[in-house]
Amino acid sequence: MSDKPRLHSAGPTHLDRARDLRPLIEREAAEAEALGRLTDPVVEALHEAGLFGIWLPAPLGGAELSPAELLAVFEELSYADASTGWVVMATTLENGTGGAYLGDEAVEHIFRGPRTPLFAGQGTRPGTAVREDGGFRLSGRWSFASAMPHAQYVHSLGVVEGTGEERIFITPVEAAEPLGNWDVLGLRATGSIDYAIDDVFVPESRTHLFSQDEPLRGGAIYRLGLLDQALICHSAWALGVGRRLLDELGRHVTARAGRPGQLAASEAFHTGFARAEAAHRAAHALVRQTWDDVEATLDAGGTLSTRQETMVRLALNHATSTLTEVAGFVYASGGTGALRDGLIQRLFRDAHAGAQHITSGPQVLRECGRELAGLAQGEEWAVFALEP
Known part of the structure; x- marks a missing residue:
């Protein structure tokens, strides 16, 4: 042990x-x-x-x-x-x-206050950091800072000039300038605005390596590193939204059962609903099976293998693509009830907005296929790509 x-x-x-x-x-x-x-x-x-x-x-x-x-x-x-x-x-x-x-x-x-501080920010497209005594000076512009209207601190990725080192920088929310351009298809209530930081000093203790996977506090989950932990978030989100879409469609159809020409009497709808339900449950099972395996490895003190790293990415990608398929079926089946403003319409928009996240991008799926086919021998995951 x-x-x-x-x-x-x-x-x-x-x-x-x-x-x-x-x-x-x-x-x-x-x-x-x-x-x-x-x-x-x-x-x-x-x-x-x-x-x-x-x-x-x-x-x-x-x-x-x-x-x-x-x-x-x-x-x-x-x-x-x-x-x-x-x-x-x-x-x-x-x-x-x-x-x-x-x-x-x-x-x-x-973390000294009585209430948990809220963070917002962006950890993919980086700003620029210049090393200075005791810390760094950070500048840049970032997009999609989810929860910014509620945050006390901002979490931003930056690349250190001269070394290329990637670090996460934590600054007070007052140091970030909101850019006020939140106009999107879905997930509108997330307040995921763009923001800018201009030459703000960040003490070194308020930074950490983007790739850090050995915690200074806490247990085994933090040995996953930041990116793999983010995959937990997006996998669960896709599963929750997909389940709600199917449940809402079921309620919509049941409420209209018995009326002439309604979907409740359509054999094609019955078949389509069964397929959508099976697809969602299969995606759910893959996510849970994959993370059960990860938990066993972490709890035993191990680190994830390349195959396990592949599977957590594949499980997320599959859950997200399944969500968009389910959303399309629900929207098409919902008729004018889905077209008009309401829950099904909002869920459809939210599903497609969330599916745009970089963690579910096509490059990741291609790399998963390459590794699963045995074509990436000796390579390891570096964020969204396999490298020697």
């Missing part, structure tokens, strides 16, 4: 709390979409339920859920509302990894 920290588990409490919040989240969803951010009652309820602390290391007072527990909570919240699930998964990933990887001085300042 390895002496490395094992997975931490907090049990079903936070999943139960997420379920309890579903009526409130559903009632507030339309207003949140109109506002372009979650409503204050929902944000407050999420705080009170401790759901913004589910990824935070236990030594900092967080719940530090296991991957399976996180999957269940994010799936539940995304079922209630796609934007709410997205906001919670984004900010908890960022405050959780910050708590695990940032220096002591930063952690003592950022």
Whole structure:
């Protein structure tokens, strides 16, 4: 048995709390979409339920859920509302990894308050950092900072000039200039605005390597590194939204059963619904099976093999592509009820907005196929590509 920290588990409490919040989240969803951010009652309820602390290391007072527990909570919240699930998964990933990887001085300042701080930002397209005594000066422009209207801190990827080193930089939200261009097809309530930072000093303790996979605090989940942990988020989100789409279509059709010409009497619809249900359940099973395998490896003190790294990417890609197929079937089957403003229309838009995320891109699927076919011997995953 390895002496490395094992997975931490907090049990079903936070999943139960997420379920309890579903009526409130559903009632507030339309207003949140109109506002372009979650409503204050929902944000407050999420705080009170401790759901913004589910990824935070236990030594900092967080719940530090296991991957399976996180999957269940994010799936539940995304079922209630796609934007709410997205906001919670984004900010908890960022405050959780910050708590695990940032220096002591930063952690003592950022996490000292009675309430879990919320992070927003972007960790793919980088800004530029110039090393200076005690830290760095960061500049750049980033897109899609989910949860920015609710955040106290901003999480940004930057490349250090002269070394090419990629680091995550944590700055107060006041140091970022919102660019006010949030006009999108779906996930409107996530407030995922673009932002700019201009020559802001960031102490070294408020940074960490993008590739860091050895935590300074907390257990085995943080040995996945930032990117692999992000795959938990998007996999659960796709599963939750897909399940809600199918359930809403079932309710829509049942409510109209018995009327002449309705889908309830269509054999073609019955067949299509069965296929959509099977596809969703298969995607769900693959995600769960893949992460069960990951958990066993982490809990034993191991690190993921290249094949396991492939599978967590493939499971996400498959869940996302299945979601868009399900969304298309539900929208086409919903008729004018889906065309008009309402839940099915919003879910359709949200599904296609979320599917645009880089973690589910076509390059990743191609690389998965290459590795699974045995054509990437001796190569390892470097974010979204296999390299020697």
